[in-house]
Amino acid sequence: MTHDVLLFLTTFFASAVEAVEALTIVLAVGVVRGWRSTMIGVGAATAVLAVIVAALGPALQVIPIDTLRFVVGALLLAFGMQWLRKAILRASGYKPLHDEGAAFARERRAAEGAGVEERAGIDWYSFTVAFKGVLLEGLEVVFIVVTFGSTQGNLGLAAAAAAAALVLVVVVGAVVRGPLERVPENTLKYAVGLLLTSFGVFWGGEGAGVDWPGSDLAIFGIVAFMALVSFALTRSLSRRRTALKPAESRA
């Protein structure tokens, strides 16, 4: 039950973050170059993603659970640590924060400057940019849905969480009619990175043959430990950055 709640939250927030980024790309192209070709690109990418989930999900369920947990744990660790690493660097000021407004302006300028090329009655630029944007952002969601869902034996719940996040972002995007700049994207990425890394540790260890103290409840201890390490690291780097700034400005 507790794992299902964490599964839902992780998949929901990860999907929401990726959906916000995809929405920015789609909006910028659609507003500048029209919606028809853009939406065909979105539809084509969504279909490809759905096929990947439908093919990979059941295929992963025939793998022995310990092997699956070991492989998924290793992949989640590698993937989750990338999110967490970037989030810590952003939170401590060593990397610029992700700015949807700036990303929207950049995509918009690129869409305005691109030439017109029609293929089969489709504006090729709108189609390919929307297709690639949704496919690349969506692949991360698919990865999380398939790995979490299969390892937890609840692919339906993981897919439902991702779908709920997608619907929410699309509805809010349609109401706002602009990029979702107020979504605390960096904080969400920090939280998702933390959860992905913690589940990676839990499943990777279990798949390797570890018996966790407290069994399934150990996940809470791992999340708390990783959170403590990450927050301490962020704090220490922020202080160092602040201490360096006066020295830099004097130089």
Place this chain on the structure above:
Amino acid sequence: MKYVAAFGRFWWDFIVGDDWRVAVGLAVSLALVWFLAHEGVNAWWLLPVAVALLLVESVRREARSSGG
């Protein structure tokens, strides 16, 4: 050939990302935990500690390289 290279680069970025040392460290840590478990040693603490150390080292290295 161009597409094969792009495909390989995509998966490298997807799984390994900016710091290959983290990926290698994770692989070694997981292999060590697996080996110990199959030798009858329940080293449950090893993976969280290894992940924390790899994270701290990787983030600090990146911060140093960007002038901090």
